Amino acid sequence: MRNILTGIKPTGMPHLGNYLGAIRPALTMAEEKNVEARFFIADYHSLNTVRDAELLRSYIYEVAAAWLACGLNPNKVLLYKQSDVPEIFEMTTILMAFTAKGLMNRAHAYKATVDLNRSKGLDDDHGINMGVFTYPVLMAADILLFDTDYVPVGKDQVQHIEMAQDIAGVLNRNYEEELLVIPKSRIDEELMSVPGLDGRKMSKGYNNHIPLFAPEKELQKTVMKIVTNSQGVEEPKNPGECNIFALFRLFASETEERALAKRYRKGGMGWGEAKQNLFALLNSKIAPMRARYDELIRNTEGIDAILTEGAMRARRIAANTIRRLRRAIGVG
Numbered sequence: 001m002r003n004i005l006t007g008i009k010p011t012g013m014p015h016l017g018n019y020l021g022a023i024r025p026a027l028t029m030a031e032e033k034n035v036e037a038r039f040f041i042a043d044y045h046s047l048n049t050v051r052d053a054e055l056l057r058s059y060i061y062e063v064a065a066a067w068l069a070c071g072l073n074p075n076k077v078l079l080y081k082q083s084d085v086p087e088i089f090e091m092t093t094i095l096m097a098f099t100a101k102g103l104m105n106r107a108h109a110y111k112a113t114v115d116l117n118r119s120k121g122l123d124d125d126h127g128i129n130m131g132v133f134t135y136p137v138l139m140a141a142d143i144l145l146f147d148t149d150y151v152p153v154g155k156d157q158v159q160h161i162e163m164a165q166d167i168a169g170v171l172n173r174n175y176e177e178e179l180l181v182i183p184k185s186r187i188d189e190e191l192m193s194v195p196g197l198d199g200r201k202m203s204k205g206y207n208n209h210i211p212l213f214a215p216e217k218e219l220q221k222t223v224m225k226i227v228t229n230s231q232g233v234e235e236p237k238n239p240g241e242c243n244i245f246a247l248f249r250l251f252a253s254e255t256e257e258r259a260l261a262k263r264y265r266k267g268g269m270g271w272g273e274a275k276q277n278l279f280a281l282l283n284s285k286i287a288p289m290r291a292r293y294d295e296l297i298r299n300t301e302g303i304d305a306i307l308t309e310g311a312m313r314a315r316r317i318a319a320n321t322i323r324r325l326r327r328a329i330g331v332g
């Protein structure tokens with residue numbers, strides 16, 4: 001059996017990038033033989049940035065409903081909320097003692113904030129809380145507590161997995177080899193960076209995202225905002241240099257992709273029509289999932305029941321690892 005695990009931070013409704021880069025590949029992996037899959041909502045990771053209780057509560061439901069609407073079967077796959085599993089936080093405390101501060105100083109996300117502060121003439125630590133600084137330790141705890149073999153994530157998360165490997169290695173060398181399973185990241189090269197409306201990586205942070213389950217009209221309006229060049233309708237166009245095409249091909253069959261590429265090269269199709277094509281394709285793929293999503297969101301008690309059951313199962317696994325660790329380090 002191989003254990004796979006991944007988490008999504010509830011910081012807003014998941015977008016196409018999250019779906020293609022995280023949710024869909026994780027669900028595909030969960031279908032593989034001899035795989036035990038654990039997916040969770042990383043709500044304490046969100047607390048660093050989401051400071052509105054009502055908003056956080058609704059984001060948690062949105063992420064849970066998104067997993068379920070995208071096809072997660074809670075009878076097969078473990079789905080839980082990070083904050084429901086207190087063992088994760090005991091694990092974090094244990095790992096803290098084995099995590100070099102210098103390792104945290106090198107985290108990309110933290111370094112980017114320091115650089116931004118410097119560029120504005122602010123103190124290095126301006127606006128950085130300890131939750132942000134120790135983010136990779138909590139994430140290592142999420143992973144290592146469940147003896148995870150593979151973590152399906154986008155490219156931006158690879159450094160965090162490497163840090164979890166480092167931290168696990170320090171414990172293993174100090175106590176016993178194989179005390180903790182060393183996790184590996186699994187990224188799909190092609191899907192590792194889904195482009196957003198402006199061609200940069202799709203991200204809530206850049207506000208260039210297409211929400212996965214926005215109502216149909218809103219989806220259409222958002223697709224219409226995709227940035228294009230100023231080529232006229234008749235001009236032949238290069239599919240390789242187009243944000244619309246880049247998104248289209250991620251959802252299209254090979255035949256659909258080839259057909260659209262041909263129309264691009266031939267000319268006679270304007271950006272408005274290309275966007276309309278993309279919208280129709282997206283909507284046809286998303287509509288059945290959106291219907292399930294809307295239904296789940298209307299009945300959050302159903303989600304609560306799934307998360308409560310998930311937490312119970314997760315805690316049973318977690319308790320075993322904690323017992324093993326407590327014994328190994330000498331507190332148990």
Ligand code: ADP
Binds near residue numbers: 202204
């Ligand atoms: P955001 O950048 O919008 O805040 P997150 O950082 O919460 O998104 O990402 C959640 C998951 O989705 C991660 O596994 C991340 O790698 C993946 N992901 C996010 N944006 C993209 C993207 N544009 N392409 C591929 N994967 C993505």
Ligand code: TRP
Binds near residue numbers: 005045138139157160
């Ligand atoms: N840091 C991840 C992100 O921003 C979310 C996350 C938290 C995670 N804990 C995890 C992902 C453990 C994989 C495994 O996307």
